[in-house]
Each structure stands twice: as structure tokens, then as C-alpha cells.
Amino acid sequence: MVKKIPNPPILSVSLASQLEMPFYRGISRFVRTGSNYCPWHFYLQHCYINSSHPLSASNHASKVLGCRQNYSWGLRLLYGGGYRINHSATSTVEDQSDPFSLVADELSLLATRLRSMVVAEVPKLGSAAEYFFRLGVEGKRFRPTVLLLMATALSMPVPISSTNRVVDTLAMDLRTRQQCIAExxxxxxVASLLHDDVLDDAETRRGVGSLNFLMGNKLAVLAGDFLLSRACVALASLKNTEVVSLLAKVVEHLVTGETMQMTTSSEKRCSMEYYMQKTFYKTASLISNSCKAIALLAGQTAEVATLAYDYGKNLGLAYQLIDDVLDFTGTSASLGKGSLSDISHGIVTAPILFAMEEFPQLVEVVERGLDDPTNVDLALEYLGRSRGIQRAKELAAKHANLASEAIDSLPESDDNDVRKSRRALSDLTQRVLTRTK
Amino acid sequence: MVKKIPNPPILSVSLASQLEMPFYRGISRFVRTGSNYCPWHFYLQHCYINSSHPLSASNHASKVLGCRQNYSWGLRLLYGGGYRINHSATSTVEDQSDPFSLVADELSLLATRLRSMVVAEVPKLGSAAEYFFRLGVEGKRFRPTVLLLMATALSMPVPISSTNRVVDTLAMDLRTRQQCIAExxxxxxVASLLHDDVLDDAETRRGVGSLNFLMGNKLAVLAGDFLLSRACVALASLKNTEVVSLLAKVVEHLVTGETMQMTTSSEKRCSMEYYMQKTFYKTASLISNSCKAIALLAGQTAEVATLAYDYGKNLGLAYQLIDDVLDFTGTSASLGKGSLSDISHGIVTAPILFAMEEFPQLVEVVERGLDDPTNVDLALEYLGRSRGIQRAKELAAKHANLASEAIDSLPESDDNDVRKSRRALSDLTQRVLTRTK
Incomplete structure (x- = not known):
């Protein structure tokens, strides 16, 4: 009997697609010259072997990468227990069009592994680091979704032989390494959230008590440091110096962005250029550089790596611009319905900056200080009379389109999974624009 | 006329020694099979070429390592400007016996480079990160001194040809990479100091206003993160995965040690085993693992790398044990003359733990709470009646001897510089015991 999988993950979609076609998968460039084929049933059989054999691909990956403690278990979850994949029988139209559904099971596997990766010698430290993962504060896990989709979107067709298990192992290793980037x-x-919470003395984050409020600043800073060190160990295990540099640079960008936001210079606070640079550092650098890392691990060309980077960068910028709009409007289109968290903390964002272009006197209001509610009200009044919100949305749309164009510029592929993932990535750019929370 | 160098650095000592002998220098194992000789004057000439030639060894190192921006300048400082090295004319007996003098000039070069490495896009962030380096709060720079001495102590004799500049370049590259470990x-x-200051809400550190007090917690946390990210970028540039893992693990240890110190469990706070583990994490892990990194970069065997690690570990433990003693005694031998910083913050250290073995009722005093000055006074009274201070010193001496034994166990060498550096490292183990601040 065929067992249904409600939300087919990337890997199971790949498997399912083999029912109708030879099995293609992404793999590093150095093995791209292969030209053999393997029927899908071999791959399933191979996965069963993997889940128990001590020298299986998954175990090998575990040894090579160091950060894969639960990978074998994950594979058993995905492929073990008599699963028979039938794509057409299990995927609804909604599933196929929802980028998050496409990678739901893989994300769940990833979340489990993340929790196992932050187990610390001192339980309190592990609990603190795990805090955000456990509560799922991040909701839909936007970043890992993008990265897993990108991994499939950039995979290159390599027809493989039923006897060539090396190629198969390499493909699995690559996917594992790319999952590691997502982790x-x-x-x-999360480390940056923990440190930001300390910095802002925030009492809650998205409705959940912030760690520093519950456990003290001390543990929140330490837990952030602990996560950074674990991230660094995991990075080192990937044995790719360029990728280590990329992601280390991201940490510097996050810090630079946060410091830029602390500026008290009116000239800088009221400059759109400064705002966009800060937004890149604080929000877009992480996703753009990790998208690039996914491409580099896959052995893609510099051109493709740049397209992946461009996608991440523009998606990140669009995301943040809409975030800044929602801070004013919330779920409705009316001003003042949002949390007004930014403006009440003196943070000037795109809508206000655009409004300033129409009403230069708004600069003076900001300079007088947004810690005074009267000035906040006045700023909101100017914003309401301006096209600030609209222009911020337009700028977000521009960046969303640039992100979409980056995907469209990728080398053509006739692989179903690749095309589906690319569509999902394009779809995400629009979802970012229409999201209400 | 011969220009004098008051404190000859490691490299100039090497150069000086060539006046009387062929030039030997440490180098990765893969070139150890070389068996040529080069007269010292070639090396000097080569250094002159290096300081200006665009394709010189120093410039090459700069490109390879990424973190070597000022290296060429440093070489010019050391070798340029018509210097003629005359070891016997410039070194006093005191210089030769003082481990710090042996590497003074190289340390100064390193300090300059460190400042250049923490230049940030946002000046405020750079200033914050540079704060400790600029003020020289670290005084004698204990850690870099140990690491530079270790680099020479582990160098292997490679007689090199006057025509074999590749070997020469490799030796310089190795030294540069080892300096990078020190940086x-x-x-x-410093990152851990910055974060510790935030955590403890410390108002001063060694007489200098702590960064968080002067600039706020926010900037201190960000500056710490910034330093960690720069360290990670520099680590990646070394292109040695094992070294990256070692030092990433150190960050985790620092965090683990700090978290262990936060424990409120009386059983743990009163356990010598727990204390020693915490002390390793907080103090000894950094120096032991970076000593090991120095050995690994030099291509040393696992046995030698372990000896380097053992030296660092035991030196670090001895250092901290004496630190804990000095917290009670200060420069005198009398109890209560120290800052009593640990005990007044409720931190139980070796002297108290040993005193507890003689006076079990001291456990109860600690459990009643050291935030009460009466209990602190009572604890000091028990300590004064016990052999706590003496036994802590004895334990420090035991670890200092173990460190010295690790140096004695290194493969024999008849190279003058190697022997001098090993003597200096042994000397340091005794200096750690007799220091008064």
C-alpha cells in the first residue's frame, strides 16, 4: 500500500519525479561529466542501505562534516519505515505552489538537527541557545527555506549510473553540506537576535519573552557567543575557506549595521543611502552571502554565484522595506496600525525618509527627537500626507523584481525539481511584498 | 656605523646568529628534506629586496593571508633603513634572559598590525574594538609572547641554499601565519574581555575605564562580536581547517567557563574538580589550543603538537591559580591585601576550596552567601587558619613544572634560537609563579 506524505520535501519530490524520468540531481562541477542513468528504485534501495550501514553515505557525511550528528536518523525519517513515494497522489495544488511546503519535511529535519547541534556541556547554556529554535519563534523559517530551494534551483543535471554509487554519495554529501549552510x-x-535583545533591553520578541528578560543579559550574551562558536566549528567542517570568509564577513556586517543604526548624526539618520546600506548589513547580507555559499559549495561558476547573491540581497532588501512599512500600517493599510516600534525607538526608516523628500520640515521634527510622542504624532501626520508608504512599497517591489530577474537569469534547466524550486523562489519575492506579518 | 637595536626581536636574533653559523629556520615538514646552506648576508639582502619588491615574500604573504596588511611595512621597520645586526653588541644579559625582551620588537609589530586589523567601516566600532589594544591594557602581552616563543621553539633546522629563495619565502610565510595566530x-x-565586562557590569578593568562604562553595553557587545568576526576572517585566511576548529572551540570554551562560573549549585561551587574544569575553559583553553595551532601550522607531528598544548594548558592553569592567590594576598603575602574581587562577587577559587578540606564548616559559610561582608570576613578567617593559600601555590607550581617538562620533552635541537626560546618558555613557567601582579 502506498503511504502518503502530506508535504513532500525536496528530496522526496526528487524521488517521486523518478517514477517518470531518469534521476537527475545537483552535484559539484567536478563530477558533472558523468553520463550514466539510474532507475529510481535503486536510489530508494540505496537510501535504505544508507540508513543502517556503518559505511553508508550518510555516515560518511557525518564523519566528514562533523555537524551531522542526526543525519542518519533524519534519513531514516525520510526514507525508512516502508515509505513508497507517489508524488501525484500526495501533493495538492496548494502544496506545490507553496514554497514552504516544498521543503517542509527537510526543514523539520533541519530544526531537529539544529537542536542537537546546540547541546552544550553546561545544560543552561544549551537551553539558552536552543530557546529560539525550540519555540519556533522564527515561524516559517524564511532563511532556511530560501537556502534549501536555492540548493535545488542550482542543481545541475547529472545522469547517473545504477552502479555508480560514488556519484550518488557525492550528491548526498553536497546536499548535506548545503543543509549545513542553512543551519x-x-x-x-539567532545569535544576532540574542545580542540585539540584550542591546535593546527588549522584553519580548514576537510575543515570546526574550531570553535576556527571562534569564538575564549575561546568559543571552553567552548563548549568542556559544551559537557563533558552534556556527564557526560547523563552518570549519565544511572545509571551504571562501565560504568561511563569506559567513564570517556576515557577522561583521550584522554588527556594522547595528552600529550604524545607533548613529546620532542627523545627516546620516536622514539619508536614504545610509539607510539602504544599513539595511543591507542588518538584513540582506546574511541571506545574500549564504545564497552565494550554497552556489559555491555546488561548484557553480562565479556568474551563477553572483546571481544567487543578487537574489538573496534583493529579496532581503524587499523583505526589510516591507517590514518597515508594516511597522506603520500593521495588517491594515492605515497608518498607526502597526507597532510603531521603529519610530518610537527613534529609528528612521524608508517611509519617513521618502516623506522627508516631500516635506523637508519633517527632518526638523526628527531632529527634535522621537522620544517625544508629540513629535512622533507630527511625523505620522507628515507621513500620512506624503507618498512615503507607497514609495517604500514601490522600492520593495523594485528589489523583489530584481531578485526574480536574478533567478530568471540562471542557466536554463529542464529538470522538473530545479524549475519548481526556481518558481518557488520567484514566488517568494511576491509573497514578501504581500505579506501582512 | 652599526645601528643598535635595544631589544632584538626573534627574527633579528635569528639573523644575528648567522654571523657565526649557517642559517636555520623553522619550516613546514613538507620542505624539511632540503639540505642546502645560505650565508647570512644573502638573507639580509633578500630582506631588503622583500621590503620593496612587489612580488616579494612579504607581499606574497600579504595576499595569501589577507590579514597581513602592514607586513611589508613591518619588515621595513625590522630590516630596512640600513640596519646592520650585531647581536653581541646589542643584547644585554638582562635582554637575553627576559622572555618578553626576546620578542619585544616582534610584539610591537604585532600590536601595530592588530590596530590596523580592527579598522572598521563605522569608526565608532573600530574605536571600540581598538580600545584595549590602544591602551595596552594587557601590559606585557603574555599570550603573544608565549606564542612567538613557541613558534621559534618548535622550528626545525632546515639548512637552505643561497639560491633557494622558495624555501626562504616559505619560512617567512610560516612565521607570518604563526604571528597571525598570536593576533x-x-x-x-579581548572580545571575551569586552563581553565579560558587559556581563559583570564592571566599571573598570585594571584601572582603565571599561568600555561598557565609557561607551555603553551596546557598543561593548558589538565590538566583541566585531572582533570575533575579524578573528574568524583571519582564521579562514590561514586555510587550515583543523586550526579553525581549534580556535572556534576555544570561543565555546570561554563561554562554557563563564557559564560554569555562574552556577548557583553549592555542590559545584565547592568542587575542586569543577573549579579546575572551569579554569581550563576560562583561562587555559585559549593559550593551550593556540600553542597547538602554532605547532600544527609548522607541520609538526601530533606528539609535538600535544606537547605544545600541554605546555599552554599547564602554564594557563598555573597562571590562573596564582591569579586566584593574588586576589587574596596582592603583592604582599598577607591575606586581605588583594582586591578580594572574586570572593566579594561570590566566586569560590582554589585557596578557599583547599581551606574547605581542612574546615568543612567553611562550605556552610559560602552557602550562606558571600554577598554578606560578615560571611566574607569569616571565610577569610578560615582561610587564614588553613593551608589554602600555600596549597594553591603548590598546585600552581605542579602545573608550572608540568609545563616545563613538556618543553623538555620536545625533540632535541642544537639551534641556538630554538634553545634560547625553549629556555625562555621554561623561564616563563617560573615567572608565573613569582609574579606579584
Whole structure:
């Protein structure tokens, strides 16, 4: 009997597609010259072997990468227990069009592994680091979704032989390494959240008590440092110096962006250029550089790596611009319905900056200080009379389109999974624009 | 006329020694099979060429390592400007016996480079990160001194040809990479100081206003993160995955040690084993693992790398044990003359732990809380009646001897510089015991 998988993950979609076609998968360039074929049933059989054999691909990956403690277990979850994949029987139209559904199971596997990666010798430290992962504060896990989709979107067709298990192992290793990038990215992101919370003395983050409020500043800083060190160890295990440099640079960017936001210079606070640079550092650098890392691990060309970077960068910028709009409007289109968190903390964002172009006197209001609610109200009044919100949305749309164009510029592929993932990535650029939370 | 160098650096000592002998220098194992000789004057000439030629060894190192921006300048400082080295004319007996004097000039070069490495896009961030380096809060720079001495102590004799500039370049590259380890170690150390200051809400550090007090917690945390990211970028540039893992693990250890110190469990706070583990994490891990990194970069065997690690570990433990003693005694031998910083913050260290073995009722005093000055006074009274201070010193001496034994166990060498550096490292183990600040 065929067992259904409600939300087919990338890997199971790949498997399913083999019911109708030879099995193609992404693999590093150095093995791209292969030209053999393997029927899907071999691959399934191979996965069963992997899940138990001590010298299986998954175990090998575990040894090579160091950060793969639960990978074998994950494979058993995905492929073990008598699963028979039937793509057409299990995927609904909605599933196929939802980028998050496409990678839902793989994300779940990743979340489990993330929790195992932050187990610390001192339980309190592990609990602190795990805090955000456990509560799923990040909701839909935007970053790992993008990265897993990007991994498939950049995979190159390599027809492989049923006897060539080396190629198969390499493909699995590559996917594991790319998943590791997604995990590292989440660790860096959560570390920055932890440190930001300390910095801002924030009492809650998205409705969940912030760690520093619950456990003290001390543990929150330490947990952030701990996550950074684990991320660094995981990065080192990938044995790719360029990727280490890219992601280390991201940490510097996050810090630079945060410091830029602390500026008290009116000239800088009221400059669109300064705002965009800060936004890149604080939001877009992580996703753009990790997208590039996915491409580099796959052995892609510099051109493709740059397209992956461009996608991440523009998606990140669009995301943040909409975030800044929602801070004013919330779910409705009306001003003042948002949390007004930025402006009440004196942070000047795109809508206000655009409004300033129409009403230069708004600069003076900001200079007088946004810690005074009267000035906030006045700023909102100017914003309401301006096209600030609209122009911020337009700028977001421009960047979303640039992101989409980057995907369209990728080398053509007739692989179903690749095309599906690319569509999902394009789809994400539009979802970013229409999101309400 | 011969120009004098007051404190000959390691490299100039090497150069000087060539006046009387062929030039031997440490180099990666893969070139150890060389068996040529080069007269010292060639090396000097080569250094002159290096300081200006665009394709010189120093410039090459600069490109390969990424973190060597000022290296060419440093070489000019050391070798340029018509210097003629005359070891016997410039070194006093005191210089030769003082481990710090042996590497003074190289340390100064390193300090300059460190400052250039923490230049940030946002000046405020760079200033914050540079704060400790600029003020020289670290005084004698204990860690880089140990690491530079270790680099020479582990160098292997490679007689080289006057025509074999490749070997010469490789030796210089190795030294540069080992210097980079010293710089990274300092960055990690300072980052942990910055974060510790935030955590403890410390108002001063060694008489200098702590950064968080002067510039706010926010900037201190960000500056620490910034230093960690720069350290990670520099680490990546070394292109040695094992070294990256070692030093990333150190960051985790620093965090683990700090978290262990936060424990409120009486059982743990009163356990010598727990204390020693915490001390390793907080103090000894950084120096032991960076000593090991120095050995690994030199292509040393696993046995030698372990000896380097053992030296660093035991030196670090001895250092901290004496630190804990000095917290009670200060420069005198009398109890209560120290700053009593640990005990007044509720931190239980070796002297108290040994005193507890003689007076179990001291456990109860600690459990009642050291935030009460009455209990602190009572604890000091028990300590004064016990052999706590003496036993802590004895334990420090035991570890200092173990460190010295590790040096004695290194493969024999008849190279003057190697022997001098090993003597200096042994000397340091005794200096750690007799220091008064």
C-alpha cells in the first residue's frame, strides 16, 4: 500500500519525479561529466542501505562534516519505515505552489538537527541557545527555506549510473553540506537576535519573552557567543575557506549595521543611502552571502554565484522595506496600525525618509527627537500626507523584481525539481511584498 | 656605523646568529628534506629586496593571508633603513634572559598590525574594538609572547641554499601565519574581555575605564562580536581547517567557563574538580589550543603538537591559580591585601576550596552567601587558619613544572634560537609563579 506524505520535501519530490524520468540531481562541477542513468528504485534501495550501514553515505557525511550528528536518523525519517513515494497522489495544488511546503519535511529535519547541534556541556547554556529554535519563534523559517530551494534551483543535471554509487554519495554529501549552510545561517541569525535583545533591553520578541528578560543579559550574551562558536566549528567542517570568509564577513556586517543604526548624526539618520546600506548589513547580507555559499559549495561558476547573491540581497532588501512599512500600517493599510516600534525607538526608516523628500520640515521634527510622542504624532501626520508608504512599497517591489530577474537569469534547466524550486523562489519575492506579518 | 637595536626581536636574533653559523629556520615538514646552506648576508639582502619588491615574500604573504596588511611595512621597520645586526653588541644579559625582551620588537609589530586589523567601516566600532589594544591594557602581552616563543621553539633546522629563495619565502610565510595566530588569539581574548565586562557590569578593568562604562553595553557587545568576526576572517585566511576548529572551540570554551562560573549549585561551587574544569575553559583553553595551532601550522607531528598544548594548558592553569592567590594576598603575602574581587562577587577559587578540606564548616559559610561582608570576613578567617593559600601555590607550581617538562620533552635541537626560546618558555613557567601582579 502506498503511504502518503502530506508535504513532500525536496528530496522526496526528487524521488517521486523518478517514477517518470531518469534521476537527475545537483552535484559539484567536478563530477558533472558523468553520463550514466539510474532507475529510481535503486536510489530508494540505496537510501535504505544508507540508513543502517556503518559505511553508508550518510555516515560518511557525518564523519566528514562533523555537524551531522542526526543525519542518519533524519534519513531514516525520510526514507525508512516502508515509505513508497507517489508524488501525484500526495501533493495538492496548494502544496506545490507553496514554497514552504516544498521543503517542509527537510526543514523539520533541519530544526531537529539544529537542536542537537546546540547541546552544550553546561545544560543552561544549551537551553539558552536552543530557546529560539525550540519555540519556533522564527515561524516559517524564511532563511532556511530560501537556502534549501536555492540548493535545488542550482542543481545541475547529472545522469547517473545504477552502479555508480560514488556519484550518488557525492550528491548526498553536497546536499548535506548545503543543509549545513542553512543551519549555520540560522545559528548566526539567532545569535544576532540574542545580542540585539540584550542591546535593546527588549522584553519580548514576537510575543515570546526574550531570553535576556527571562534569564538575564549575561546568559543571552553567552548563548549568542556559544551559537557563533558552534556556527564557526560547523563552518570549519565544511572545509571551504571562501565560504568561511563569506559567513564570517556576515557577522561583521550584522554588527556594522547595528552600529550604524545607533548613529546620532542627523545627516546620516536622514539619508536614504545610509539607510539602504544599513539595511543591507542588518538584513540582506546574511541571506545574500549564504545564497552565494550554497552556489559555491555546488561548484557553480562565479556568474551563477553572483546571481544567487543578487537574489538573496534583493529579496532581503524587499523583505526589510516591507517590514518597515508594516511597522506603520500593521495588517491594515492605515497608518498607526502597526507597532510603531521603529519610530518610537527613534529609528528612521524608508517611509519617513521618502516623506522627508516631500516635506523637508519633517527632518526638523526628527531632529527634535522621537522620544517625544508629540513629535512622533507630527511625523505620522507628515507621513500620512506624503507618498512615503507607497514609495517604500514601490522600492520593495523594485528589489523583489530584481531578485526574480536574478533567478530568471540562471542557466536554463529542464529538470522538473530545479524549475519548481526556481518558481518557488520567484514566488517568494511576491509573497514578501504581500505579506501582512 | 652599526645601528643598535635595544631589544632584538626573534627574527633579528635569528639573523644575528648567522654571523657565526649557517642559517636555520623553522619550516613546514613538507620542505624539511632540503639540505642546502645560505650565508647570512644573502638573507639580509633578500630582506631588503622583500621590503620593496612587489612580488616579494612579504607581499606574497600579504595576499595569501589577507590579514597581513602592514607586513611589508613591518619588515621595513625590522630590516630596512640600513640596519646592520650585531647581536653581541646589542643584547644585554638582562635582554637575553627576559622572555618578553626576546620578542619585544616582534610584539610591537604585532600590536601595530592588530590596530590596523580592527579598522572598521563605522569608526565608532573600530574605536571600540581598538580600545584595549590602544591602551595596552594587557601590559606585557603574555599570550603573544608565549606564542612567538613557541613558534621559534618548535622550528626545525632546515639548512637552505643561497639560491633557494622558495624555501626562504616559505619560512617567512610560516612565521607570518604563526604571528597571525598570536593576533587572532589576542582578538578572541579581548572580545571575551569586552563581553565579560558587559556581563559583570564592571566599571573598570585594571584601572582603565571599561568600555561598557565609557561607551555603553551596546557598543561593548558589538565590538566583541566585531572582533570575533575579524578573528574568524583571519582564521579562514590561514586555510587550515583543523586550526579553525581549534580556535572556534576555544570561543565555546570561554563561554562554557563563564557559564560554569555562574552556577548557583553549592555542590559545584565547592568542587575542586569543577573549579579546575572551569579554569581550563576560562583561562587555559585559549593559550593551550593556540600553542597547538602554532605547532600544527609548522607541520609538526601530533606528539609535538600535544606537547605544545600541554605546555599552554599547564602554564594557563598555573597562571590562573596564582591569579586566584593574588586576589587574596596582592603583592604582599598577607591575606586581605588583594582586591578580594572574586570572593566579594561570590566566586569560590582554589585557596578557599583547599581551606574547605581542612574546615568543612567553611562550605556552610559560602552557602550562606558571600554577598554578606560578615560571611566574607569569616571565610577569610578560615582561610587564614588553613593551608589554602600555600596549597594553591603548590598546585600552581605542579602545573608550572608540568609545563616545563613538556618543553623538555620536545625533540632535541642544537639551534641556538630554538634553545634560547625553549629556555625562555621554561623561564616563563617560573615567572608565573613569582609574579606579584
Amino acid at each position: 549555520i545561517t540560522e545559528m548566526i541569525h | 587572532i588569539t589576542e582578538m578572541i581574548h
